[in-house]
Amino acid sequence: MSRLGTRIAAVVAAGALLLTGCSQGTPPTSQGSQASKVKLGMAISTLNNPFFVSLEKGAKDAAAAAGAELLVTDARDDATQQANQIQNFQAQQVNAVLINPVDSDAAAPIVAPLISAKMPVVAVDRAVAGTDVNAFVASDNVAGGRLAAEALAKAIGEKGEVIVLQGVAGTTASRERGQGFTEGIAKFPGIKVVAKQPADFDRTKGLDVTTNLMQANSNVVGIFAENDEMALGAIQALGNRAGEAVKVVGFDGTDDGIAAIKAGTMYASIAQQPEELGKQAVEVAIKLAKGETVEKTIAVPVVVLDKDSAK
The missing domain is CATH 3.40.50.2300 (Response regulator)
Incomplete structure (x- = not known):
């Protein structure tokens, strides 16, 4: 144990x-x-x-x-x-x-x-x-992961290298969103996931992990973050590349996430309620x-x- x-x-x-x-x-x-x-x-x-x-x-x-x-x-x-x-x-x-x-x-x-x-x-x-x-109240995270894959594929023209920012290890939300994304992105043979790393659903960790992964994978054109907080951290790390050279898709549909979408730095978010x-x-x-x-x-x-x- x-x-x-x-x-x-x-x-x-x-x-x-x-x-x-x-x-x-x-x-x-x-x-x-x-x-x-x-x-x-x-x-x-x-x-x-x-x-x-x-x-x-x-x-x-x-x-x-x-x-x-x-x-x-x-x-x-x-x-x-x-x-x-x-x-x-x-x-x-x-x-x-x-x-x-x-x-x-x-x-x-x-x-x-x-x-x-x-x-x-x-x-x-x-x-x-x-x-x-007795009961489980939740969003359909697997379906949401598939929707995220489709959105990211659309954003990058169905080809290129992408990275995934994972949530807290051991949570069903992270596992299921990751599962759905993996299933969804498999439909696009021109897209290659070159790195996955946990950033614990945290904005600061999202910034740090994205900075490190982008240094090791300079050709990345897309990022899927399993929540908006990590996506917003990724956007900070990308600077003026966010929304231009690199498209970012988040998950949750938070107020800050929606603001980033309106600003053009985040391409999309899978909105929970x-x-x-x-x-x-x-x-x-x-x-x-x-x-x-x-x-x-x-x-x-x-x-x-x-x-x-x-x-």
Whole structure:
């Protein structure tokens, strides 16, 4: 077991004991004795990203509209910290937990005690690997990756060398977007992916990684970044080549991404609807807390934003 896995396992073990104690009294999801006001815990991977700030806003708006209480935590991309936050939700006796995992694999032992105690768990944007949570609310990242490949191919005339900036390793969002892009770009034999490297969904890392990759691959004419933050970092690294000699396609459709598209430095972004993701996730969690049945997977559509549609 990795050092991270050992730390998480220790936190989870303590949380399991706590949750067992809670479940012996008044179960968090008990319909008969449940307080009229639903209390939800939402564990977000990081709020140092405009996408997740928008997701949080959608979640808070939905909770307010429903008269529910929503507790939100920021794990700052630390899976161990997220495990502690989930444990605290147990102590606060929430009626359901929403998790946007830092790491999809590491999230499995974090939510296992909740599932054992019959507390509803909703995964948001990123799946919990190998675990049957109550519901998963997300965009179709594989389809989005294919759309990104088609957009980039169109931008560069279906030929040339491209690089890929990958997100946080271990997240389903990164894996699925990468999978979709690989499938989509395979349809264009004139395009060659010459490098892939993680930049962790971060703008500064996107700048640094792009700078290094462009030095080693000077003939690159296109970049696919698995989120807009990395795409914006790539644009900074490219300088006046962005949108001219090198076309950039991002993913998320954030406000900053849309501004870059309008400015001509980013060719396109695959737009998710983060506020809608947060809204639907909270609505699903409230239904589960009340004992209602919901769909296991709720897909929020993605669309291509280019200079025309971004208007």
